[in-house]
Amino acid sequence: MNFDQLNLAPAILRAVQEQGYTTPTPIQAQAIPVVLEGHDLLAGAQTGTGKTAGFTLPMLQLLSSRPARQPGAIRALVLTPTRELAAQVEESIRVYGKYLDLTSTVIFGGVGMNPQINRIARGVDILVATPGRLLDLEGQNHIDLSNVEILVLDEADRMLDMGFIHDVKKVLALLPKDKQSLLFSATFSDEIRELANGLLKSPKSVQVTPPNTTVERIAQVIYPVGRNRKKDVLAHLIGENDWSQVLVFTRTKFGANKVADFLNDKGIK
Structure with missing residues (x-):
């Protein structure tokens, strides 16, 4: 058509x-x-x-x-x-x-x-x-x-x-x-x-959207971790895996700023 x-x-x-x-x-x-x-x-x-x-x-x-x-x-x-x-x-x-x-x-x-x-x-x-x-x-x-x-x-x-x-x-x-x-x-x-x-x-x-399916080409992993250790685990994962591009979602603008400041302090731009 x-x-x-x-x-x-x-x-x-x-x-x-x-x-x-x-x-x-x-x-x-x-x-x-x-x-x-x-x-x-x-x-x-x-x-x-x-x-x-x-x-x-x-x-x-x-x-x-x-x-x-x-x-x-x-x-x-x-x-x-x-x-x-x-x-x-x-x-x-x-x-x-x-x-x-x-x-x-x-x-x-x-x-x-x-x-x-x-x-x-x-x-x-x-x-x-x-x-x-x-x-x-x-x-x-x-x-x-x-x-x-x-x-x-x-x-x-x-x-x-x-x-x-x-x-x-x-x-x-x-x-x-x-x-x-x-x-x-x-x-x-x-x-x-x-x-x-x-x-x-x-x-x-x-x-036209499949009913709530996950994307097959993305590997999904969950790390159960206490709220006060989440930023440490994130920094550890980025360093351990040598990731050069990472997209991080937070619930609030305030939270996003805190995560960005924490990563910068750890030498992660």
Whole structure:
């Protein structure tokens, strides 16, 4: 299959082809027709599968093919867990929608509100947002979500892992009932399924991620060790194995700084 067979508008196909894409990924081939038909969607897909285009392309097509309910109103909302993902999604919307008469913007915390408020005040069709900043601006009456036609929850499992479930539910309460909803998640916990059941109406299901499998090419080892010895064991393993590149995950920013300082003190850059 190629993109020509997905019934996308010539303006969208032109933008896709300019990016050098001719063949859709499995998630794109399965999700795009479902979304174009107007169905709600429950999709299992990780980062790297092409899922962003899987919802961006049909969303652009649907919005560009029908009149806005209210000029200047927000017509589509994409919720993401992080500012990095939000920026990446909004960039994709701009790239694929470059030949369409649709506008988009991105809002997230950690930066000033005023430029975001000004941009929204000028009118925007597609808003990409993290939940916290969205609720902040909505609470100050800068955002009206009553005309949203399409909602996308991207990386819903990460949103729950990061403690955003209550914020997400608050956002959902602000949206109209008669919208099309798309939920993307790499894993499906009971909480995700509960969220999907409350949000999605007779959804179609697409699954391209193996259900919670481990990666076969990675050797996995566990070292049971007391909390106060973990950094010592880490330094020992790096030295003993003469590892030159190591990726260490910590639970908090504070913890990350402590580990980095400890390793530097041990002569490990």
